[in-house]
Amino acid sequence: MPELPVINEAKCDHCGLCVSVCVCGALQLKDNKISIVKVNDCGWCTMCELVCPTGAISCPFEIIIEDDKK
């Protein structure tokens, strides 16, 4: 399974903004809970993180050096 944005449920106020901007349709708000239902569709566009008013979603990047450039 691909890595997915991190959702901090304690910070989420269920406003649904992240769902509305998710161009991949990967997010869903159901029973007052945000979840990533289409895990393979998330393209890491980071729009959910950008619009979240409470900072409940994070899309962190791992920084790596290409093997032959070390």
Place this chain on the structure above:
Amino acid sequence: MAISLDSLKSIPYFTGLSDSAMAAVNSHIFEKKAVRGDILVFEGEPAEAMYYVTSGVVKVFKTSADGKEQILRIIRPGDTFNDVPALGGVNLASAAALSVAVLYGIKKKDLETLSRDFPQVALNIIKVLSIRVQEMISLVEDLSFRHVNSRVAKILLEYAGNGDKPRLTQQEMAAMIGTAREMVGRSFRSLEAEGAIRVERNHIIIADYVILKKIAGVAE
């Protein structure tokens, strides 16, 4: 709580102490756990404790009146935060977990007691504070003299690893280098255009180390 002697000795404040001193230190330590996003210290509130990160990553940051964030330090395992306020005054900055984290804390009054009872602790505190001043001077230098692309490049070099370095969001990078999130995105595109990096989903790949170092203004 029971904490191994080796763990305690790795805390910069308590290196070089005798076993009896370490036993006294151990009696004052408490443990705190957090998940990504948890606020650990609130700026402006009375300082209660100094913290040592045993696992995970923590950011120390200040927030402006209009909500802009400036990250002052990224704390990795083996390092401490809230040092200065724990020695007097209010919390100078906030702190939040960037990942699941486990911390050891020591309350302000207990730190004072230990530094009175064991002079080596006071000496260690001075050494830690000296490092903090050097870090702040380096941050001021970056904010004053480096172009945004250069600052982003420097962050990428600093946080490049093999899974052993903290992962960063664009917002966190922006807050570290004192710019807007949008500027970090633009810098990514600019650095990609120059062939220095590639952004592939949640990975930023340093494709040309030499070019990136040159942009960062880092000596070979």
